[in-house]
Amino acid sequence: MLTKKIEKAFNEQLNAEVYSSYLYLAMSAHFAGQSLNGFAHWMKLQADEEYAHGMRFFDFILDRGGKPTLKAIEAPPADFGTPLEVFTTVLEHERKVTALIHGLVDVTAKEGDHASSPFLQWFVAEQVEEEKTARSILEQVKMVKPNSPALFFVDRHLGKDAAE
Ligand SMILES: [Fe+2]
Ligand SMILES: [Fe+2]
Numbered sequence: 001m002l003t004k005k006i007e008k009a010f011n012e013q014l015n016a017e018v019y020s021s022y023l024y025l026a027m028s029a030h031f032a033g034q035s036l037n038g039f040a041h042w043m044k045l046q047a048d049e050e051y052a053h054g055m056r057f058f059d060f061i062l063d064r065g066g067k068p069t070l071k072a073i074e075a076p077p078a079d080f081g082t083p084l085e086v087f088t089t090v091l092e093h094e095r096k097v098t099a100l101i102h103g104l105v106d107v108t109a110k111e112g113d114h115a116s117s118p119f120l121q122w123f124v125a126e127q128v129e130e131e132k133t134a135r136s137i138l139e140q141v142k143m144v145k146p147n148s149p150a151l152f153f154v155d156r157h158l159g160k161d162a163a164e
Helices: 004-032 037-063 083-110 114-142 150-160
Strands: none
Touching: 004 037, 004 083, 037 114, 037 150, 083 114, 114 150
16 A cells, blocks of 8 residues: 555656656657657657656556546647757756656655565666666767758667667
8 A cells, every 4th residue: 555645756756757758749749840750759759658657657556556646747848949959958857857766765765665666666777778868869969060961860860779
């Protein structure tokens, strides 16, 4: 059984993960509008992944006898600027999510909820990967001058492989 405090915190994270999905979907639309289809494809895969993260919380809340509570999802921005600005935002966002996950680890530890530990550790490891990927794409985009043809190589690369 989840304590009320943990149930509330997990429901907030469910909302935050679905918001992440929305954010990346908006970024996908932003890139698709500029025919940067590789970037758009990569963002859409991230959006799917974030939705799946939300569903992990949804299912885990149920598994522990809690009640998933669905709140309104905040609207993401519609304009994001250059690819460099977009990936700066992505990295900042992922760092924020990492802090939220670490906050959940602290809350569950304080409440003595050991059953949540393996579940949350999956997210701790996932955030290391997410930050690493965001950082590596940001570094690639940084090397590309504005309106340089090199941008299309990064775009094509992201269109082929979402994991890098
Ligand atoms: Fe996530
Ligand atoms: Fe993420």
